[in-house]
Structures are given as structure tokens and as C-alpha cells.
Amino acid sequence: MATETRRERAGDSATDLTLDTAAALAEEEHGPIEGRSPWFLAWRRLRRNWVALGSLILFVLIVLLCAFAPIYADRVAETTPNANHVTDRVRVGGELRDVISAGGTFTNENGELRVRPVTILGPTWWHAGGKFVLGADQNGRDVAVRLLYGGRNSLLVGIGSALICTLVAVILALLAGYFRGSTDWVITRFFDLIWAFPVILLAIALGSALAINGFHHFGLDIEAGSLWIPTIVISYVLIPYIGRPLRGQILSLREKEFVEAAIAQGSSARRIMFAEILPNVASSVLVFFTLIVANNILAEAALSFLGAGVQPPSPSWGTLIATGQERITTAPWLTLAPGLAIVLTVLALNIFGDGLRDALDPRAKVRIEH
Amino acid sequence: MSPRFRWRWWTSVAALALAILLLAAACGGGGDDESAGTTATQTTGGGSTKQQTFPNFRIVYDTGTDYLDPALSYTVQGWGAMWNVYLSLLGYKHIAGPDGATLVPALAEDMPDISADGKTYKLKLRQGLKYSNGKAVKASDFAYAIKRLFLVDSPGVGFFSNIVGAEKFAETKKGEISGITTNDQSRDITIKLTQAQGDFQNILATVFAGLIPTGTPNKDQSTTPIPSTGPYMIQSYTPNREFVLVRNPNFKPTENVPATNPDKMTFKIVEDDSAALQQVINGEGDYDFHPIPVDRLAGVQQKYGDQLKIYTPANTYYYFMNNRIKPFDNVKVRQAVNYAIDRNALVRLYGGLASPTENILPPTYPQYKKHNLYPFNLQKAKQLIQQAGATGTEVEVWGSNRETSQKPVEYLQDQLNKIGFKAKLKIIDASIYWSTIGNQKTKAAIGFADWFQDYPHPLDWFDVLLNGDRITETHNNNYSNYNNKKVNSEIASLKKEAELTDEVNGRWADLDEEIMKDAGWAPYANRQFTDFFSSDIDTSCYINHVLYQLDFSRVCKKQ
Numbered sequence: 001m002a003t004e005t006r007r008e009r010a011g012d013s014a015t016d017l018t019l020d021t022a023a024a025l026a027e028e029e030h031g032p033i034e035g036r037s038p039w040f041l042a043w044r045r046l047r048r049n050w051v052a053l054g055s056l057i058l059f060v061l062i063v064l065l066c067a068f069a070p071i072y073a074d075r076v077a078e079t080t081p082n083a084n085h086v087t088d089r090v091r092v093g094g095e096l097r098d099v100i101s102a103g104g105t106f107t108n109e110n111g112e113l114r115v116r117p118v119t120i121l122g123p124t125w126w127h128a129g130g131k132f133v134l135g136a137d138q139n140g141r142d143v144a145v146r147l148l149y150g151g152r153n154s155l156l157v158g159i160g161s162a163l164i165c166t167l168v169a170v171i172l173a174l175l176a177g178y179f180r181g182s183t184d185w186v187i188t189r190f191f192d193l194i195w196a197f198p199v200i201l202l203a204i205a206l207g208s209a210l211a212i213n214g215f216h217h218f219g220l221d222i223e224a225g226s227l228w229i230p231t232i233v234i235s236y237v238l239i240p241y242i243g244r245p246l247r248g249q250i251l252s253l254r255e256k257e258f259v260e261a262a263i264a265q266g267s268s269a270r271r272i273m274f275a276e277i278l279p280n281v282a283s284s285v286l287v288f289f290t291l292i293v294a295n296n297i298l299a300e301a302a303l304s305f306l307g308a309g310v311q312p313p314s315p316s317w318g319t320l321i322a323t324g325q326e327r328i329t330t331a332p333w334l335t336l337a338p339g340l341a342i343v344l345t346v347l348a349l350n351i352f353g354d355g356l357r358d359a360l361d362p363r364a365k366v367r368i369e370h
Numbered sequence: 371m372s373p374r375f376r377w378r379w380w381t382s383v384a385a386l387a388l389a390i391l392l393l394a395a396a397c398g399g400g401g402d403d404e405s406a407g408t409t410a411t412q413t414t415g416g417g418s419t420k421q422q423t424f425p426n427f428r429i430v431y432d433t434g435t436d437y438l439d440p441a442l443s444y445t446v447q448g449w450g451a452m453w454n455v456y457l458s459l460l461g462y463k464h465i466a467g468p469d470g471a472t473l474v475p476a477l478a479e480d481m482p483d484i485s486a487d488g489k490t491y492k493l494k495l496r497q498g499l500k501y502s503n504g505k506a507v508k509a510s511d512f513a514y515a516i517k518r519l520f521l522v523d524s525p526g527v528g529f530f531s532n533i534v535g536a537e538k539f540a541e542t543k544k545g546e547i548s549g550i551t552t553n554d555q556s557r558d559i560t561i562k563l564t565q566a567q568g569d570f571q572n573i574l575a576t577v578f579a580g581l582i583p584t585g586t587p588n589k590d591q592s593t594t595p596i597p598s599t600g601p602y603m604i605q606s607y608t609p610n611r612e613f614v615l616v617r618n619p620n621f622k623p624t625e626n627v628p629a630t631n632p633d634k635m636t637f638k639i640v641e642d643d644s645a646a647l648q649q650v651i652n653g654e655g656d657y658d659f660h661p662i663p664v665d666r667l668a669g670v671q672q673k674y675g676d677q678l679k680i681y682t683p684a685n686t687y688y689y690f691m692n693n694r695i696k697p698f699d700n701v702k703v704r705q706a707v708n709y710a711i712d713r714n715a716l717v718r719l720y721g722g723l724a725s726p727t728e729n730i731l732p733p734t735y736p737q738y739k740k741h742n743l744y745p746f747n748l749q750k751a752k753q754l755i756q757q758a759g760a761t762g763t764e765v766e767v768w769g770s771n772r773e774t775s776q777k778p779v780e781y782l783q784d785q786l787n788k789i790g791f792k793a794k795l796k797i798i799d800a801s802i803y804w805s806t807i808g809n810q811k812t813k814a815a816i817g818f819a820d821w822f823q824d825y826p827h828p829l830d831w832f833d834v835l836l837n838g839d840r841i842t843e844t845h846n847n848n849y850s851n852y853n854n855k856k857v858n859s860e861i862a863s864l865k866k867e868a869e870l871t872d873e874v875n876g877r878w879a880d881l882d883e884e885i886m887k888d889a890g891w892a893p894y895a896n897r898q899f900t901d902f903f904s905s906d907i908d909t910s911c912y913i914n915h916v917l918y919q920l921d922f923s924r925v926c927k928k929q
Contacts, residue, residue: 082780082783082784082787083784084715084780084781084785086712086715086716086718086719086781087712087714087715087718100718100719101718102714102718102722103664103718103721103723104717104722104723105680105722105723105898115667115668115671115680115722115723116722117664117665117667117668117722118664118718118721118722138719138777139719139777139780139781139784140715224796225794225795307771307797311795311797312776312780313780313783313784313795325644326643326644326663326665326773327663327664327665328644328665329665329666329669330666331665
């Protein structure tokens with residue numbers, strides 16, 4: 001009866017998966033009823049969601065490919081991400097071709113001045129022994145190598161900033177939700193202050209300001225070209241996007257009897273926050289984290305595209321798109337490759353994040369608002 | 371799988387497929403096709419002298435406009451806009467070709483009366499001149515304009531340092547420059563130099579010497595435009611967005627500064643070269659100042675060949691190497707950099723619209739004598755670095771975020787790493803690039819630079835860019851801080867030569883080679899440029915001035 005009722009309610013969820021109970025599980029397995037942890041039940045639900053699992057596998061594959069970038073660059077492409085091969089020639093399918101042709105002006109037989117345009121080597125698709133698989137860019141650099149190294153930087157910034165953002169947001173939300181009153185007021189105003197600025201504009205302003213001289217305050221010594229700059233900038237501007245919804249959940253949990261019981265037992269505030277309240281929002285935090293990684297990868301691409309993120313010549317998917325747009329009509333692979341990489345990564349993370357949310361709590365209303 | 375979930379899944383897959391299709395459709399084919407060029411026309415002398423007015427000339431400009439203050443601007447973009455706004459005592463003919471470099475009186479009645487020793491210049495201001503605000507132009511305004519250069523730390527102060535009393539004024543910033551005497555009643559202007567200077571008339575024709583009202587504040591007036599004497603005045607300026615020039619109601623045309631065609635000129639500042647081109651193609655602009663993006667050049671030639679002009683201004687693109695900062699204080703290191711750069715590769719980075727060079731002067735100069743001191747040789751470069759003990763040194767390579775700067779500095783960084791440095795890039799916004807690297811406090815070690823002639827004389831190159839006696843703390847043009855006493859002395863000697871004889875030209879050519887043996891710079895290219903117009907513009911009026919590129923005031927529209 002209870003299972004059917006919850007199945008009816010679960011019909012509102014994004015997936016067709018029911019809220020498994022121990023009884024339903026026992027019936028399915030033709031065994032005795034055993035207690036199952038919420039995490040186990042969540043894993044079972046997730047296991048059945050082959051789309052979410054497929055997305056996770058895709059994301060892991062992208063991460064692994066990017067992680068092995070140095071091996072690819074060294075053993076396959078035989079180059080480095082910033083090596084210029086402007087006047088080099090490569091043998092593509094037996095034919096010797098310029099990485100970047102000479103071009104120039106010349107006078108024809110009629111005495112007229114004509115321009116011979118420069119062309120850039122397009123994708124060789126393994127016909128050049130692994131060199132320039134995805135073609136070359138305007139400086140004669142291997143696009144495939146830069147794509148993988150760019151992925152490393154984009155993923156590092158995306159995941160790193162998500163970790164920092166989540167950590168800070170959780171702590172602030174716990175403090176605000178547990179202590180309430182003036183603490184809550186101060187922290188909420190801090191969220192409002194950041195939220196009042198358009199995210200990308202704020203990130204560009206901060207990124208641009210730090211791009212020239214770096215950050216050398218409060219005991220921190222970060223050089224201008226460091227990946228820490230975009231990581232910190234992105235994590236800072238997105239704190240309210242996790243902090244606010246979490247604060248709401250914690251405020252609600254704060255009123256529950258188990259919290260009052262813990263207070264009555266004499267537990268310290270720290271213990272209550274981290275041992276009682278935090279486990280109850282852990283599933284939300286996990287889902288937020290997954291979704292914010294995708295969001296941050298997009299933010300990093302946008303910042304780098306605008307010159308306020310990863311600094312040249314270090315590649316990132318955003319900088320590759322920025323440099324590629326200058327040649328979009330004659331060398332479209334320069335923008336297509338990193339663009340597709342971003343699409344696949346963000347899509348994989350979003351689909352997995354949705355699946356994870358449904359698996360952990362199909363009734364949860366976890367969203368990253370923009 | 372629930373129906374709702376199934377729907378979401380298919381929606382996601384469809385969205386991904388659509389995105390890929392859209393991207394593929396938006397992009398052209400592969401980049402390996404050679405397209406046949408069609409005729410592009412190189413600039414020749416031309417242009418109509420008859421006035422053909424039209425309401426508004428819409429110019430798609432780039433981010434190189436540093437200031438709209440005649441004392442402070444020192445870019446092609448700033449001068450290109452202001453040479454029709456702030457007239458000097460002398461000027462140049464508004465015609466194309468080499469004759470465009472002919473000096474003519476502008477605000478002066480006549481060419482200067484120069485004393486036999488070449489040290490005293492006498493001029494008389496034309497009668498009845500008024501600024502755009504109606505105020506009378508006085509002879510003393512010239513003295514004030516030159517004083518103001520020193521008071522605002524103008525990049526042009528070095529041009530006028532030879533005037534008697536100028537150096538003392540530069541130190542004290544008080545009183546007057548004793549070498550300039552004026553009489554507002556008789557409109558006489560007398561300038562005394564400490565020694566004869568062969569290019570002083572050219573200097574009097576620069577925008578730096580443009581007359582401005584006495585009392586103009588001694589700080590940047592870009593956004594509070596100074597009243598003008600030329601055919602146009604600045605109506606408004608929003609930095610990095612737009613500025614507008616309108617007719618000066620108090621300007622009276624003369625033979626040397628003729629009546630102009632556009633009633634108004636709107637300069638819209640656009641950063642992206644491709645966006646700028648597209649605006650003109652779409653009819654949102656009349657002229658694209660930007661070089662046409664390399665990958666669009668073939669298509670533009672084919673479709674809009676009649677609207678495209680290619681020209682070669684006198685320019686040199688080079689890497690500066692700061693002699694005051696290790697390791698570039700060591701000649702072996704500087705020579706190594708010259709050996710390490712493949713100039714033919716750099717030409718390709720400019721889409722082939724360039725010629726490789728190791729010379730300081732461009733080939734258009736009679737003083738140009740090609741030398742080949744540094745054939746590309748990475749091995750030799752590495753050896754020199756090792757001999758200098760500079761292997762492993764960390765260096766910062768400076769460049770601006772414009773494609774014409776960023777690509778060559780990315781190339782340079784790679785080459786420096788190949789020869790043993792640990793080079794990192796420092797890319798900053800183009801609008802602040804020159805003032806940043808020209809500030810000694812920045813301590814920019816090595817980076818991108820270029821130079822377009824202010825006037826056709828070797829002094830505009832050697833004296834401005836490589837004379838150690840003209841290094842300044844801010845707005846410095848000698849980015850290499852090159853200070854070779856023998857070279858300084860030879861420049862000072864050549865400066866006194868009133869005429870560019872064959873013997874003098876030979877000395878300039880030798881100086882070019884001497885400096886390059888000492889690796890003062892690492893020059894790499896002389897570039898060609900494009901002018902692209904909308905279909906409304908009549909290109910028979912086209913005047914590409916030898917100093918200021920397109921003469922905006924002479925452009926006309928099809929009737």
C-alpha cells in the first residue's frame with residue numbers, strides 16, 4: 001500500500017523509477033526484508049538509469065583523455081601544446097603539405113596586383129601518422145594536442161572552482177541556517193551582494209583586474225597566468241548559487257526534532273551542524289556539485305573566450321574558440337572541436353546530475369538558477 | 371522508463387544533434403582549398419580635388435586610438451583622425467603618393483625663413499584664424515602648445531628638446547621656453563635651436579605641434595575636446611566606443627588645406643577584425659580601418675574587388691629587447707633572439723601580407739640597404755645563450771591582445787623556450803599597451819612593437835626609437851632603452867645635415883647595419899594593409915596619404 005502510494009507520488013519525478021523500499025526490494029529478490037541504507041537504494045536507482053550512467057562514462061572518458069594529453073602529445077603527435085610549426089611540412093597520405101602555406105602578394109601577367117591567401121592545414125585524420133589529427137591553428141600548433149591540454153585546464157578550473165565554491169557555500173549555509181538571526185542576516189546579505197551583479201560581468205571584471213598583475217594580498221601570492229585566478233574568480237561569483245538553496249534546506253532542518261534533541265543532549269553547535277544536519281543535505285550537496293561543475297566549465301570557457309580566464313598561450317576550450325573564431329570560414333575545425341568538447345562535457349554532466357538527483361531523492365527540487 | 375523521462379531523453383539527444391548540425395552548417399568547408407585571387411588594386415596617386423560633400427562618413431575604427439589630445443596621441447589611429455582637426459604651422463599636401471610628403475604652410479603664411487646656420491626659424495601666422503569656438507588663434511598659442519607637451523609628459527617632447535631653453539623647462543616645468551618668441555600683434559613666431567636639425571620642419575608639421583588655445587589644461591583632454599583649427603572639430607568621444615568629428619564652422623579652406631567632403635565623420639571603435647569587416651559589408655559602415663582577416667581576404671577580393679585597396683605604408687614590425695633588464699643587456703642574448711626568429715614564418719602569421727626584414731628602415735627609404743646578418747639558426751642562438759650564461763632565465767614576453775601582436779609574441783615565446791629561456795607571455799589590452807611598455811616602471815623586458823613613420827626622414831626612426839639621449843620615464847618610444855654612445859653621437863651628427871645627399875644617405879644605411887650588429891632590435895617584417903569600402907563610396911576619390919594612410923577628408927560617395 002505504502003509502496004503504491006509512493007509510486008503514485010513518484011509519478012511526478014523526472015524518472016520512471018519508484019522509491020524502492022526494503023519491502024519492495026525483498027519482494028523482488030525473493031528474500032527476507034533487510035534494512036537498506038539510502039545510499040544503497042540510491043545506487044540501485046542510479047544503476048537502472050543507463051542514460052545517466054552512460055553520461056558518467058562519457059565524462060570519465062573525456063577526463064581520462066585529457067589526463068593522458070602529455071602521452072598523446074609526446075608519443076602520438078610528437079609535439080607540445082605551444083610549439084609553433086609555422087614553416088613545417090608534413091606528409092599527409094603520401095603528399096607533402098605546408099602546415100601554413102606561404103601566401104603573399106604577386107603581380108600577374110597583366111601587371112595587376114593579386115593576393116594569394118595563406119591556408120592552414122586542416123584535419124589529417126590519422127593520415128599523417130598521428131600529427132595534426134584535428135589540423136593546425138594560425139600559429140601552426142597541433143589542434144588535437146591543444147584540445148586535450150585545453151581540456152585539462154578547463155576541467156581543472158571547472159572542478160576546482162566547483163569544489164571551492166561548494167565547500168564555502170556549505171559552510172556559510174550551515175552557519176546561516178543553524179545560527180539564524182544576525183549571522184543569517186550577514187551571510188544572506190553577502191549572497192545578495194554577489195548575486196546583485198550579473199555573474200559573467202562580475203567574473204570578467206575580476207578576471208581582467210587580476211590578469212595583469214596577479215593576486216598578492218592576504219598572504220596569497222598568485223601569478224597573473226596562474227589557473228588559480230579563474231578558479232577563484234569563478235568559485236567566488238557562484239557561491240550564492242549553492243549557498244542560498246542550501247541555506248533554505250538547512251533552515252528547514254533546523255526546526256526538526258532531531259536537532260532539538262541533539263541540543264538538549266548538550267551537543268556542540270559544530271557537532272550538530274556537521275554530524276546531524278550536514279548528512280541530511282549531503283545528497284543535495286552532491287547533486288549541486290555535479291551540476292555546478294558543468295556550469296563552471298561553461299563559465300571558464302566564457303571567461304577565457306573574453307580574455308579574462310586562462311591566459312595565452314595556455315590552451316583552454318574557451319581560448320581555443322576565441323582564437324578559432326578569426327578563421328571560422330576557412331578553418332572551422334578550430335572552433336568546432338573545442339565547442340563540441342564543451343557541449344559533450346556539459347551535457348554529460350547535466351544528464352548525470354539529473355540522474356543522480358532522481359536517484360538520491362526523486363522528490364528533490366534541486367536546480368541551479370541562472 | 372517513464373513517458374516523462376523518455377521525452378526528456380529524446381529532447382536532449384535531439385538538442386545535441388541540432389547543435390551539431392547548426393555548427394556544421396554555419397561553418398564553411400575545410401581550409402585547404404586554394405582560391406583564385408582576383409584583382410586587387412594597389413594604391414596610386416589619385417583623388418578628386420573638387421568638393422563633393424555628403425552627410426556622414428562612417429568609419430569602423432579599431433582599438434588603437436590612445437588619446438584624442440594632440441599632445442598625447444602617438445598612434446596611427448589617433449593621428450589619422452586628428453591631422454584634419456589640429457593644424458600645425460606646417461603641414462603636408464593632401465595627395466597620394468610620394469608627393470604627399472611635401473611640406474607646405476598650413477597655419478603659417480609661408481614656409482619658414484631659416485637662418486644660414488640652420489638654428490633660427492621664423493614664421494608668420496596667417497591672419498584672421500579662429501578656433502572652432504570662435505576664439506582668435508594667436509602666435510603665442512604655438513609657444514603654449516609646445517610648453518604643454520613638456521607639462522603633460524608627451525611622447526613627443528623629444529622632438530622639441532633641441533629648442534633653446536627646452537631642456538631647462540623640462541626640468542623645472544616653470545616659466546617659458548626661452549627659444550620660442552612670439553608676437554601676437556605681428557603674428558611672428560621665432561624658434562631658436564641649440565643646433566641645426568635637418569628634420570625640424572617635419573617636426574613642425576606633426577600633430578604634436580598643433581596649435582591650441584593658451585590656457586588649455588595640462589592634462590588629458592580627450593573627453594573634453596580642445597577647440598580645433600582644422601576642417602573638423604571633435605564633437606564627442608566615448609573611449610573604446612565611438613568619437614565624432616563635425617565640420618569646424620570657423621575653418622576657411624586654403625590651397626594646402628582644401629575643403630573637405632564629409633560633413634561629419636563617425637568613428638565607431640570595434641575590436642574584432644571580422645566584425646568590423648562585416649559591418650561594412652552589411653552597410654553599417656562606409657570604411658573598414660582594420661586589416662581584412664586573412665581567411666576572408668580571398669572571398670572579399672572575389673566579391674568586392676572594386677571596393678578593396680592594398681597599400682604599403684612605411685612601417686617596420688619588430689621585437690624590442692630592454693637593454694636595461696637582464697639578460698637583454700648582453701649583446702649575445704640580443705643576437706641570439708635575432709637568430710632564433712624565422713622571419714619567413716612571421717610573414718605567414720600575417721597572412722603573407724608582409725615582407726621579411728632585418729633592417730630598421732623600411733625598403734621605401736632611399737637610405738635602405740638590405741643586410742642579412744641573422745639567418746635563421748636555432749643552434750647558433752642556443753650557443754649564444756649558453757655563452758652568455760642565460761640558459762634557464764625566466765623572461766616575460768609582452769604583447770597586446772590584438773591578433774597582429776598576439777600571434778608573433780606567441781611565436782617568440784615558443785622560440786625563446788627552444789633556445790633555453792623560460793618564457794612566459796604577458797598579454798594586455800591594446801588600448802593601454804603602448805603607454806604600459808613605454809613606462810619604465812613596467813620593466814618590460816621583451817615584446818612586440820611596430821613603427822609607422824611620422825614623416826619621411828631617417829631621424830623619425832633612429833632619433834625617436836634608438837637614441838639613448840631621448841629615453842624618457844613615461845611615454846618612452848625607445849622601448850629597448852637602447853643607449854649606444856657611438857650611435858647617439860652619429861645620430862646627433864646626422865641630425866645637423868640639412869639635406870639628404872647620397873653621402874648622408876649612405877651614413878644612415880651604415881648606421882642601420884651598425885645598430886643591427888649590436889642587435890638593438892629584432893626587426894622581422896614590413897607589412898601591407900588593406901582599405902575596404904562600402905559600395906556607396908566612390909573609390910576614384912581614394913587618397914592614401916604617405917604618412918596618414920586614408921585621408922578621411924577626401925573620401926566621397928557615389929552620386
